[in-house]
Amino acid sequence: MLKFLFFILMLTPLCLFKRMFWMVQNMLFLVSFLFIINNYFNNYWMNLSYFLGCDLFSYGMILLSLWICSLMIMSSGLVNFMNNYKNLFLINVVMLMFFLFLSFSTVNLFLFYVFFESSLIPTLLLILGWGYQPERLQAGVYLLFYTLLASLPLLVSIFYLYKNLNTLNFFMLEEIYNYEMLYFGLIMAFLVKMPMFMVHLWLPKAHVEAPVSGSMILAGVLLKLGGYGLLRSLILIQELGMKYNFVWISISLVGGFLVSLMCLRQTDLKVLIAYSSVAHMGIVVSGLMTLLYWGYYGSYGLMIAHGLCSSGLFCLANIMYERSGSRSMLINKGFLNFMPSMALWWFLLSSANMAAPPTINLLSEISLLNSIVCWSWVSMIMIALISFFSAAYTLYLYSYTQHGQLYSGIYCFSNGLSREYLLLFLHWFPLNLLIMKSDMFLMFL
Numbered sequence: 001m002l003k004f005l006f007f008i009l010m011l012t013p014l015c016l017f018k019r020m021f022w023m024v025q026n027m028l029f030l031v032s033f034l035f036i037i038n039n040y041f042n043n044y045w046m047n048l049s050y051f052l053g054c055d056l057f058s059y060g061m062i063l064l065s066l067w068i069c070s071l072m073i074m075s076s077g078l079v080n081f082m083n084n085y086k087n088l089f090l091i092n093v094v095m096l097m098f099f100l101f102l103s104f105s106t107v108n109l110f111l112f113y114v115f116f117e118s119s120l121i122p123t124l125l126l127i128l129g130w131g132y133q134p135e136r137l138q139a140g141v142y143l144l145f146y147t148l149l150a151s152l153p154l155l156v157s158i159f160y161l162y163k164n165l166n167t168l169n170f171f172m173l174e175e176i177y178n179y180e181m182l183y184f185g186l187i188m189a190f191l192v193k194m195p196m197f198m199v200h201l202w203l204p205k206a207h208v209e210a211p212v213s214g215s216m217i218l219a220g221v222l223l224k225l226g227g228y229g230l231l232r233s234l235i236l237i238q239e240l241g242m243k244y245n246f247v248w249i250s251i252s253l254v255g256g257f258l259v260s261l262m263c264l265r266q267t268d269l270k271v272l273i274a275y276s277s278v279a280h281m282g283i284v285v286s287g288l289m290t291l292l293y294w295g296y297y298g299s300y301g302l303m304i305a306h307g308l309c310s311s312g313l314f315c316l317a318n319i320m321y322e323r324s325g326s327r328s329m330l331i332n333k334g335f336l337n338f339m340p341s342m343a344l345w346w347f348l349l350s351s352a353n354m355a356a357p358p359t360i361n362l363l364s365e366i367s368l369l370n371s372i373v374c375w376s377w378v379s380m381i382m383i384a385l386i387s388f389f390s391a392a393y394t395l396y397l398y399s400y401t402q403h404g405q406l407y408s409g410i411y412c413f414s415n416g417l418s419r420e421y422l423l424l425f426l427h428w429f430p431l432n433l434l435i436m437k438s439d440m441f442l443m444f445l
Helices: 002-009 011-015 021-037 056-075 077-081 086-105 109-118 120-130 136-165 180-193 202-209 212-263 269-289 293-324 340-353 360-375 377-402 418-442
Strands: none
Touching: 002 011, 002 021, 002 086, 011 021, 011 086, 021 056, 021 086, 056 086, 056 212, 056 293, 056 418, 077 086, 086 109, 086 120, 086 212, 109 120, 109 136, 109 212, 120 136, 120 212, 136 180, 136 202, 180 212, 202 212, 202 269, 212 269, 212 293, 212 360, 212 377, 269 293, 269 360, 269 377, 293 340, 293 360, 293 418, 340 377, 340 418, 360 377, 360 418
16 A cells, blocks of 8 residues: 555656646546556455555545546646646645545544545635635635634544554444444544535535536545544444434435425526535435445445446536636536537436446435335335425526527537547546446445
8 A cells, every 4th residue: 555655656756847737637546546556455464564454445546536537637728728827736636535544545544534634724725826716715614713713522432442442543443332422523524524414405505616627526535534434433323323314315205306406596507516416415325324234335436336436527618617706507508519429428427426326326226215215114215305396496497508599699519539538538437437336335345
């Protein structure tokens, strides 16, 4: 694990040279492929060193982080073209990748907490430095305070665990019984990060103000930190989980439905995609909280699927924004006439968003649906509503932007750049390729 870590760290001097923008991106792709070749497809910890290790769950998350960070640089061609502090931007992305790699590969709970919080800093700098509107300051403060407020109980819980168990290694921790405060402390920080409905307000704000790279990393990887933390910590509090998890499942399912309804009345492209993330993550939280086998690997699959799919949709929204100068759906109507070949990518990524076969979203949503219905058949009502409305708002997003009465203010005829098509292909292709290796999602427990 350390070899990859040093590779990423040694990219920082490269960021300072002139005309190295695409070189850094190529190097990140190289790390991704090296990491794929070293496939740690085992469901036990391997490659253990003093504080780093990897099991299948970490493997998927690290690979997703490397992939999305490479694509972030690819999508930010405008930063390079306009020379908008591109060296600082590259250092920011590389440092973010460094912290994410450490968060997902550490085997120590306290170090996981430290790196989990550290990844906030580069994200905050991305939003504050390269965001679009002046409201990005408020969005940054929202992001910081929501996450930090919920993280302090987590820190106290970790100290309590260390005092009682004398270790913080994931594979040496034992279950703790009958201590409710520990349960809430361990879980709350991750639920805010996911984000669960009712503590989700920071997410749409952060997404709307972030540049395209910020939105991609937020939707693609940072929401998955919460899921990863939940999966690691729920093992310690299973008995308490059986008592209290119904609260989070109920909130997430009802919240997923309400957020889906909110998506149907959005006019801002980015807000719609951001809220759809909240709805998808609601299902993931519910699946994890059932503590069932189906739920565990379904949530793992959906986190990876959603990371690629949501990130791709944000890229599409940004491609539109760069052409028309607006994110409003009222202005971006009838794009089928102006960018006909981009409509295909809108269709492919929208269909992935509503879990059409053969994407991995479908496999994951079916297994999550199984786990939640096994837990209680009453939840079927909410799942049916969420599934229906998730298809409804995705179709609304697609048909409203591509069809509809023309807005006459866009006179130019513009086809996409080859960089943009490659970017969208690299989001969509793994989604459909991973279904071939679906046993990987069923194996890691």
